[in-house]
Amino acid sequence: MELAITKKQHIINTAADLFKEKGYAATSIRDLASKVGLEPSSIYSHIKSKEDLLTEICLSCATRFSNGMNEIFFQDITERKKIKALIHLHLEIAYENPASITVFNDEWKFLHEDAMAEFLESRKDYEKKFKKILTDGKKNGKFSFENEDIAFNIIIKMLSWSYVAIKKYNKESLETELTKFIIKALTEK
Amino acid sequence: MELAITKKQHIINTAADLFKEKGYAATSIRDLASKVGLEPSSIYSHIKSKEDLLTEICLSCATRFSNGMNEIFFQDITERKKIKALIHLHLEIAYENPASITVFNDEWKFLHEDAMAEFLESRKDYEKKFKKILTDGKKNGKFSFENEDIAFNIIIKMLSWSYVAIKKYNKESLETELTKFIIKALTEK
């Protein structure tokens, strides 16, 4: 219980699996309890509320993205390399915790006030930095696109498909393929 | 009530709005009734069940895609033109019924047995034809990619972003931009 994983964390991970499978709203505490091997009431020895679970899942992913972005953003490398590093980051996080990242991606709208605010703020910062990289690359003549908002969102969507593709492809080949598509899409023909 | 739109259709459209906003599982018949201006029980004068609503929404979109695909697929035009026509199709459907297509995209997993089977079959057919166009284009040397499955899914994901972007961009400029990105991603650099 000390070396391995905390029971709370195990409950959260199981919740992520269920939220991914059935969706947040359609997953009950009883579902979760039975999958963890506890009675429903016992869950509340470890968490405050159902929404707490979602909050932990979403914000821990947000933090990972935020940290990863900051590491990349402030490096002195080309924008192309930064984009490649960001693709790598997405896949790294996805392969590490496939369920969480899917919940992070699809179920965040069920977050409540404070957690939602924190989530959105983190996302806004991520988006801002991502777009900065894109427009810098455009200024340097490395990238070619009309609208950075569209470019950003399209890339994010391509990456978010990878969360689904994890079972089918290994990390390296998926990363290679995704990188090719994204770089081609960004580059002048 | 005759020239315009049937009341059942109005209920379905309102349901689509709610399912899009709150998700299928989190939307109650009481929510729907109150938004339509009826008592909950009156809803059942028009529909069989809550899932019926989802079925109508998802399968009507599926039919539109299926018809659109067949029209394009059997034409004697280049693969590049077919892809462009498919992009156009997605945007056409999206701008016509933004709520439905979002539900179609995000909430189909709540379909039950028969409807689910029909949905999946339709989707499989669509995917098969889409991939055929891609691989034909590859054979002709027009497209360049390693894995048609990845190529297909990435394109679909880019298109699915447009369902969200509808409020921000007009159809023509969004289509132009999306087409550029997708064609570039598919074309040898």
Added chain:
DNA sequence: TCTTTGCGAACAAATGTTCGTTTTTATGAA
């Protein structure tokens, strides 16, 4: 009149959560 549409009350089931109590685990002195 007959059919469609709408209503209000009620239903059984499922939901998130609380509460008091028991069981288990960790702690630290004898």
Added chain:
DNA sequence: TTCATAAAAACGAACATTTGTTCGCAAAGA
């Protein structure tokens, strides 16, 4: 090691709400 004790974890029963849906009946439209 032993035992008492405190803290943590698990339990069972119960709660108030919300859920999808049904049913008998009234109103409206054909």
